[in-house]
Amino acid sequence: MIKAMLQEPLGEKKVRCNVCVHRCLISPGKRGICQVRENQDGVLYSYADELISITSLDPVEKKPFYHVLPGSEAFSWAGYGCNMHCDWCQNHSISQSNQLKSVNSPISADEIVAGAMVVGAGLISATYTEPTVFFEVLFDVGQRTHDFNIINSWVTNGTITPEALQLAGKYLHAANVDLKGANDVLLKKHTGVNPSYVMSIIRLMKEMGIWVEVTTLVIPGLNDSTEDLETIAEFIADVDFQMPWHVSAYHPAFRHQAPPTSGATILKAIEIGQKKGLKYIYAGNIRTEKGNNTYCASCKTQLVSRRGYNIELKMDGGVCPTCGLSIPGIYNSQRLK
Numbered sequence: 001m002i003k004a005m006l007q008e009p010l011g012e013k014k015v016r017c018n019v020c021v022h023r024c025l026i027s028p029g030k031r032g033i034c035q036v037r038e039n040q041d042g043v044l045y046s047y048a049d050e051l052i053s054i055t056s057l058d059p060v061e062k063k064p065f066y067h068v069l070p071g072s073e074a075f076s077w078a079g080y081g082c083n084m085h086c087d088w089c090q091n092h093s094i095s096q097s098n099q100l101k102s103v104n105s106p107i108s109a110d111e112i113v114a115g116a117m118v119v120g121a122g123l124i125s126a127t128y129t130e131p132t133v134f135f136e137v138l139f140d141v142g143q144r145t146h147d148f149n150i151i152n153s154w155v156t157n158g159t160i161t162p163e164a165l166q167l168a169g170k171y172l173h174a175a176n177v178d179l180k181g182a183n184d185v186l187l188k189k190h191t192g193v194n195p196s197y198v199m200s201i202i203r204l205m206k207e208m209g210i211w212v213e214v215t216t217l218v219i220p221g222l223n224d225s226t227e228d229l230e231t232i233a234e235f236i237a238d239v240d241f242q243m244p245w246h247v248s249a250y251h252p253a254f255r256h257q258a259p260p261t262s263g264a265t266i267l268k269a270i271e272i273g274q275k276k277g278l279k280y281i282y283a284g285n286i287r288t289e290k291g292n293n294t295y296c297a298s299c300k301t302q303l304v305s306r307r308g309y310n311i312e313l314k315m316d317g318g319v320c321p322t323c324g325l326s327i328p329g330i331y332n333s334q335r336l337k
Helices: 109-119 131-147 162-171 184-191 195-207 226-240 263-275
Strands: 007-009 015-017 037-040 043-046 052-059 073-079 123-126 151-156 174-178 211-218 245-249 281-284 302-307 310-313
Touching (some): 043 131, 073 109, 073 131, 109 123, 195 211, 211 226, 211 263, 226 245, 226 263, 245 263, 263 281
Parallel strands (some): 123 151, 151 174, 211 245, 245 281
Antiparallel strands (some): 037 043
């Protein structure tokens, strides 16, 4: 347990946590929505250092990142807890634990970075649950990746506060942001957060020079309408028409048992994105003939072939070998900001 960062002491020993969008006002003896941060006699403490228990070596495409070191491996890390309670969460066993308990052998920031270096991972990725709730460890990992010139990445729901992002984002190179939809009323009901807020964080990340890819899990009856998909695509195009958009098929999970997303719906989303001017759109959780490959936006040469996690890279350094177009992304760790 460590003293929490970004806490705001208030009257009657209450404390406001300013790490995520909820900005929980926490009374003595209580915890915030994420269950990771606790008010102890007017001081907010974080259990983040006691809850990091999961590391794994994953293909970078699994995050998914398609424009960050394609074909490389990411050293992934996560802990117990989340600030959203999505009924369809695929990682609910760790994100939605009702009673968080400290693990026997928690993993430190130093161990995360050392682990990545030992296995020669191309990047480190905070993933599986929302990394913002482990902010103190997230910040420490970022500092250490900066020291060792390792790519630091997050897979996030985009609910971090601007001040927290300004603090930790200076050590962040890439983020895949989960934009769950476009309807504020409907998504607020299901996730507790307005997607318009997440959109504002995506804009801020872009302004800060962070490489951003966006993922939308397309769920029947929730965010699969033409209007919703058009709104998302228009937003991404307005931020940067070269920002990759991953449209992923939903499969029944946890408490949500709607039918799985059809291939036709995913193809519809891809077509909508193309009509709105997006240059890099990818299908997720479903096989399509071309939806997983990267093509040059100018001459249409295939640059990265993806069959599952079998990757064939047909370009060098993010440059199209046919026409010389520079493909946006991170293709060399020596070019870190």
